[in-house]
Amino acid sequence: MRILITAAAVLALAAGAQAQPQPQPRPIDCAKAATQTDMSMCADQAYRKSDADLNAAYKEVNARLKDDKTAATQFHAAQRAWLFFRDAECAFSAGGTSGGSAYPMALSTCLDKLTQARTKELRAYLKCEEGDLTCPVPGKP
16 A cells, blocks of 8 residues: 555655646856856857858858759859868867867857858858859849
């Protein structure tokens, strides 16, 4: 009987724990971030925004290359190589903080910086002047 009562009590506690609302992360004012955790979270947020911008630019370039399989294949290879470079460069660049609390911030800051630069390059491909033979991306139809 004691086992039954104990089991019922454990189940009731478990059910109560499941019903508790999960705490929401507090919003961070990145302009006033003072703790390492906040600075790391802000750097990660900035990188995630830059990565979303990069993905949008990538899709635009890819759409313009849809009729040129060779150029599309070269673009995909270049982007894969660039991603490999970016990740390796940032691991190296942030390596001085490896194992420390500043590592996530240093890594995200590097990823953000290089991702913004690549996005700028891709967007430049989308704005080539008519007749620019050095531009691999055709203009809008």
